[in-house]
Amino acid sequence: MTQIAIFASGSGSNAENIADYFKGNPDIGVALILSNKQDAYVHERAKKLGIASFFFTKVEFDEGTKILDVLRKNKIDFIVLAGFLLKISQPILDAFSGRIINIHPALLPKYGGKGMYGDKVHQAVIDAGETESGITIHYVNEHYDAGHIIYQVSCEVQSGDSCDILAARVHALEYAHFPRVIEDVVRELYMRGDIPSNEKGRIG
Numbered sequence: 566m567t568q569i570a571i572f573a574s575g576s577g578s579n580a581e582n583i584a585d586y587f588k589g590n591p592d593i594g595v596a597l598i599l600s601n602k603q604d605a606y607v608h609e610r611a612k613k614l615g616i617a618s619f620f621f622t623k624v625e626f627d628e629g630t631k632i633l634d635v636l637r638k639n640k641i642d643f644i645v646l647a648g649f650l651l652k653i654s655q656p657i658l659d660a661f662s663g664r665i666i667n668i669h670p671a672l673l674p675k676y677g678g679k680g681m682y683g684d685k686v687h688q689a690v691i692d693a694g695e696t697e698s699g700i701t702i703h704y705v706n707e708h709y710d711a712g713h714i715i716y717q718v719s720c721e722v723q724s725g726d727s728c729d730i731l732a733a734r735v736h737a738l739e740y741a742h743f744p745r746v747i748e749d750v751v752r753e754l755y756m757r758g759d760i761p762s763n764e765k766g767r768i769g
């Protein structure tokens with residue numbers, strides 16, 4: 566089975582949606598949720614889902630050893646960032662090269678980069694008078710929001726939209742598409758032999 570770890574810094578509604586999507590799937594599952602915030606609501610969601618969750622500090626994240634140890638112990642093959650606010654650290658990037666993806670709540674390369682997260686993104690889109698926004702699912706590299714784009718889908722920005730209304734529209738796209746795209750990417754990597762498994766042949 567391919568085991569996914571999700572990193573999230575906040576509410577974790579995507580994390581929950583992804584975990585629900587893979588529930589009962591014999592090939593792919595969410596094994597672990599990790600957060601750099603001890604009080605993030607995502608820990609409550611993990612408890613409810615019966616998934617182990619783990620808190621780490623930024624220092625531990627940047628140094629890498631403790632987190633890589635937890636990922637190894639849980640036999641994690643693939644990492645999903647869902648509302649995770651830290652830039653991925655080099656030790657984790659090295660260990661999971663080509664096996665980390667992120668979701669961004671706008672159409673990259675616009676409205677990405679350092680400091681562009683959550684409502685700041687939606688407000689910038691509204692302030693710029695854009696008529697469309699959307700989601701971008703992309704591989705993660707050493708730069709914020711700059712890895713190879715895997716999938717984008719757009720939605721309308723209507724005149725008079727508040728940040729909350731636009732965020733809700735974008736969230737709906739995330740819930741509808743992110744789990745399926747994760748599944749497609751994991752299956753492709755697995756078929757290419759880029760996801761190691763001790764049970765080769767189970768996906769496909």
Ligand code: GRF
Nearest residue numbers: 576577578579648668669670
């Ligand atoms: C999502 O919009 C995601 O695209 C962005 O942060 C938000 C996280 O929401 N990176 P949630 O924590 O999954 O509810």
